Amino acid sequence: MMEKLFTRQAAVAALAGCSVLVALGASLPAAFAAEVKVMSTVALTPAFGELTQKYQSGGNQLNIVFGTIASLKKRIDAGETADVMILSRPVLDDLQTQGKVVQGSVANIGKSYVAIGIRAGAPLPDIGTVEKLKAVLLATKSISYADPAKGGASGIYFAKVLxxxxxxxxMKSKTVLVPGAEAGEMVAKGEAEMGVAQASELAAVPGTQVVGSLPGDLNSEIVFAVGIGSTSTDPAAAKSLIELLTGPVGAAVLKSKGMDPA
Structure with a gap:
């Protein structure tokens, strides 16, 4: 009789133990989900509209800080950091040399170029030569690009072109400066007749169409890259985001947003 009682108690204890394990197992994904901080150039804002959902479907969460490359570099130099950094390749290589990015983690993800954009449906101007571009710029009623003083790479470059x-x-009297990647939005809203920005930024704005790159040796291409911050507390989660960005899913999303393979 006593033996049966012990057997029954053991069975109850075993079942209770299994229940605890099941409960713990159910809570494991939430307990071990990581929040990955990302510092990214505004050029990838459109792409992350889709990529965030795809990445977070695996349980981890993204905390993304967007900014111009110059502004983000300034913040990093001042001591701010992130699990994942997405900037131009030269800037990331420099941060890797400084030890602020994990050695060997930097990978190219795509490239874009400084482009002219106009409102969708408007006749495409001919900017095929330097002289034709000059004529188009002089004829336009208004133009928008990133304020060079705020560090926008395309704005800094276009100011030098002018x-x-x-x-x-x-061009000063008809220029509308924006803080970041809003030139395409200004065009779409009719607040500027022409916009200058990275092609990927312009292509992602509904109501805006890309005319093309600047002609000849005025053309400027930028390669974007990603790397793991050296102080990342979860390099595995950071690496999984990089794998998404550099894999076929990420490449397809980036291409759909106007960015070419690097």
Whole structure:
């Protein structure tokens, strides 16, 4: 009789133990889900609209800080960090040399170029040569691009183009500067007739169409890359995001947003 009682108690204890394990197992994904902090150039804002959902379906969460490359680099130099950093390749290589990015973790994810954009449906202007581009710029009623003072790479570059073309003074009165990647939105809303930004940024804005890159040696291409911050507390979660970005799913999303393979 006593033996049966012990057997029954053991069975109850075993079942209770199994229940605890099942309960713990059910809570494991939530307990071990990581929050991955990302510092990313605004050029990838459109792509992350889709990629965030795809990545977070695996349980981890993304905390993304977008900014111009110059502004993010300034914050990193001041001591801010992230699990994953997405910037231009030269900037990431420099951060890797400084020990702020894990050695060997940097990978190219795509490239884009400084482009001209106009409202969807409007006649495409001919910017095939430097002289034709100058004529188009002089004829446009208004133009928008990133404020060079705020560190936007395309804005800094385009301001130099205007200087080179001798049009800086003539364009001032019809220029609408934006803090970041909003040039395409200004065009779509009709607040600027023409926008200058990375092709990937322009292509992602409904109501805006890309005319093309700047002609000849005025063309400027930028390669974007990703790396793991050296102080990341969860390099495995960071690596899984990089694998998404550099894999076929990430490549397809980036291409759909106007970014070419690196």
């Amino acid at each position: 200087d080179r073309l001798g049009l800086a003074d003539q």
